Amino acid sequence: MENEFGGSWTETKIEILEKYASAYLTIMNKYPFHLTYFDGFAGSGEIKIGNEEDFKIIEGAAQKIVDISTPRSFDIYYFVEKDEKKKQRLETSVRSKRPNNVFVVAEDCNVVLERLAGFLRKDKMRKTLVFLDPFGMNLDWSSIENLKGLGVDLWLLSPTGVGANRLLKKDLNISEAWWKRLEKFFGIDRELITKSIYQENTVTDLFGSRTVITKSSQANDKLFEIYSEKLKTIFALVSNPYVIVNRNNSLMYHFFCASNNESAIKIANDLVSKHNKKT
Numbered sequence: 001m002e003n004e005f006g007g008s009w010t011e012t013k014i015e016i017l018e019k020y021a022s023a024y025l026t027i028m029n030k031y032p033f034h035l036t037y038f039d040g041f042a043g044s045g046e047i048k049i050g051n052e053e054d055f056k057i058i059e060g061a062a063q064k065i066v067d068i069s070t071p072r073s074f075d076i077y078y079f080v081e082k083d084e085k086k087k088q089r090l091e092t093s094v095r096s097k098r099p100n101n102v103f104v105v106a107e108d109c110n111v112v113l114e115r116l117a118g119f120l121r122k123d124k125m126r127k128t129l130v131f132l133d134p135f136g137m138n139l140d141w142s143s144i145e146n147l148k149g150l151g152v153d154l155w156l157l158s159p160t161g162v163g164a165n166r167l168l169k170k171d172l173n174i175s176e177a178w179w180k181r182l183e184k185f186f187g188i189d190r191e192l193i194t195k196s197i198y199q200e201n202t203v204t205d206l207f208g209s210r211t212v213i214t215k216s217s218q219a220n221d222k223l224f225e226i227y228s229e230k231l232k233t234i235f236a237l238v239s240n241p242y243v244i245v246n247r248n249n250s251l252m253y254h255f256f257c258a259s260n261n262e263s264a265i266k267i268a269n270d271l272v273s274k275h276n277k278k279t
């Protein structure tokens with residue numbers, strides 16, 4: 001089971017995805033496409049929300065999505081969960097609801113996404129809804145790059161605050177390992193990240209002149225901007241994000257859709273704006 005000590009944003013995230021999937025299936029029902037649902041960080045099928053004394057257990061996104069069958073369901077469901085034990089629990093729960101056409105594998109999502117892309121490239125009659133919901137920065141940019149030019153709508157949880165921004169230390173004293181992680185995630189080099197987030201100023205006082213580095217107070221917004229601009233090299237359009245903050249109002253995640261289809265982004269923007277207002 002996933003353990004989450006946090007607010008209802010997990011439920012909202014799943015609700016947005018569920019509503020989008022329903023709208024997607026309603027639209028696609030008019031066309032002869034073969035529809036795949038792909039969840040790359042699928043979890044165990046259940047999520048614990050709250051703390052040890054006061055919690056509730058809810059169904060994870062995978063269970064909610066396999067439940068949708070009106071006006072139609074997906075032709076194939078593909079779930080990837082790296083942790084073998086979670087994978088087994090997930091398999092039991094989704095199979096009990098939908099015994100056929102469901103595949104669950106315990107692998108690294110980055111590897112499986114490459115395989116998925118190769119498969120989709122061969123068959124233009126396949127459309128895929130991809131949901132990527134990592135905890136941290138374990139999704140590589142090169143995995144997303146694979147999806148260029150394919151019939152894919154992507155919903156992505158970006159760990160902008162809990163991942164990227166946390167690695168970007170105020171004084172720019174960032175280890176080589178962290179820079180490599182950031183570059184692998186964003187698919188851009190450290191110079192560009194530095195230029196967007198930090199400013200160098202010369203300060204002169206009684207002790208002379210020195211260079212002072214300041215980190216932007218808008219770092220999270222800038223990181224989202226960088227990521228969404230980069231995503232626009234793969235997908236024609238990126239929606240506005242559902243903004244997820246913690247109790248102290250610090251940004252944790254951005255949840256948004258990328259697609260080559262205008263109607264997809266319109267639906268995503270409507271869902272996001274409704275839920276941003278609610279929170």
Ligand SMILES: C[S@@+](CC[C@H](N)C(=O)[O-])C[C@H]1O[C@@H](n2cnc3c(N)ncnc32)[C@H](O)[C@@H]1O
Nearest residue numbers: 041042043060061081082083108109133135138
């Ligand atoms: C935020 S949870 C997913 C929750 C899920 N979307 C739900 O609604 O229940 C992220 C999951 O990704 C798994 N994971 C982490 N790195 C992975 C990787 N490289 N490939 C596949 N799964 C991974 C973790 O074990 C964890 O269960």
